[in-house]
Amino acid sequence: MILCAGEALIDLVPEPGGSLRPLAGGAVYNTAVALGRLGTSAAFLWPLSRDGFSDLLLRPLAEAGVDTSACPRTDRPTTLAVVSLAGGEARYFFYDEGSAGRMFVTDDLPPLPSGLQALFIGGISLVPDPCGATVETLAAHAAAQGIPVMLDPNVRPFFVADEAAYRARLDRLLGLAAIVKLSADDCAWLWPGADRETIVRDLTSKGARLVLLTSGAEGALALTPRHRIEAPAVQVTVADTIGAGDTFNAGLLDALSRAGALNRLDDLDEQTLAAALAFATRAAAVTVSRPGADPPWRHELA
Template sequence: MILCAGESLIDMVPQDGAFRPLAGGAVYNTAIALGRLGRATGYLWPISRDPFGDQILAPLAEAGVNTDLCPRTDRLTTLALVTLTNGEARYSFYDEGSAGRMLVPGDIGPLPQTVTALFAGGISLVPDPCGATLEGLIAAHHARLPVMIDPNIRPFFVTDPEAYRARLGRLLPLADIVKLSSDDLEWLHPDLAPEEAARHILATGPKLVLHTGGESGARAIWAGETVAVPAVRTTVADTIGAGDTFNAGVLASLDRQGLLSKDGIAAITPDQIRAALTLGAEAASVTVSRPGANPPWAHEMPASD
């Protein structure tokens, strides 16, 4: 089971002069995409007992995602108020004291042996106590479990950039796979070109650094020659959840190929990397073709996959 640990929240999206609540969150989206792609998936994040908590749980159940590790709490669900300025989305977070933000180590029970890989990232790595709790979870299990991290950096959410750079400086070397966008790489290493920044991160410990560039496709920087795949052309409704779905496609492909282990990732070949990037790109293309974070189900993917 691939365990996805990180934020879920409610996006309050403008619609007809009001706001429509939609379940979201980067790690939550990846968990749902993995479940829809038919992989054994678990989710770990505190879920409120408020009505929004039920709204968050329903799509997880529909996708077959295991939520046994999710603590329930009377704290409120995080809200992200979305405003559109010239078509560009901006977010205001109502997060202080929320269900997820207050995650502490005591909320996390022993991980069952059925957990075979760990995925983490998103804004849940930024504030404390939840950020420190997830850092501790990764530090405790990275020696046994393959770890993928996508920090999905949102500068407007980071109140102490140096502290967060320091946290990522501790976390990324513990990961086997790191996924970063061009914006992430620029924020982490503004003085380096994207591939130089990716290779700098690779040198700290990960086996694969995946660099996504939207329409320019995805690249894997690793010990061998860079592997690149193009983006899949489609009519774009919006890009919400595209990167999260890409992550799920990569993990699903590695799982199908029998590579989602420490030894499997260490011995990966260019063709195996290309297959993983391709499934990630194909899955993301379905998500961007329809509004919101609505990842594909397995039957919607090309038959060759």
């Protein structure tokens, strides 16, 4: 099983005519749904509100077979993200104060499930407290038990109120993570002016065993201490980029899980890594070809 711990929220997406359509979303939530649709045993951990949006969030998880039994339930409101689109690129404005997820505390953490293959974390859940500290504590517990942690910061600078504290948290988490995935925007914010080689050296010196760099239409790059593999982007007509990176993460984890490679990242062979990178890229291409965070089911990638 792969556990995804991080934000679930409602994306309010613009429709023709100026109305807003509510869609289930959140970076970590999207990855959990994508994992389930790909047929991977997956679980999701995040406090869920009892408000009118809860069914909208729970239904896609249930349809994908994702285990939500550990999710705390609360009367606090669901986080809302108003989405604006410019040239197919999504930008977000969040309403999060006092929300169900924002108030996630360490007392809400369940024991890590037995047989856990990996923990996936990232997104805005890492920014504010108490939820950021809670996810960090969970990641530390997993790493201490030898469970590989995958981190995708998915940096949203406009959501960061205390940049120094956030950078310090990411630095600690980068020291715990076995797998790190970064977009070009993430790299530019975290390491201004640094080239790829400098970034990868910094991450591997902290202990990362697999680093993934994605660049949208320019494809993706996977690096380990022994391998460097590139995968071109699959050419599709882009509807929007909502959920693309989240689907990429799920595709990579799914492929590594099926290959039995999550417990042997130090000995990851080139063929397995190349196949996982190609599969993740194909999965992400399906998501960008249709509106919203709508990751593919496994039969769509056969």
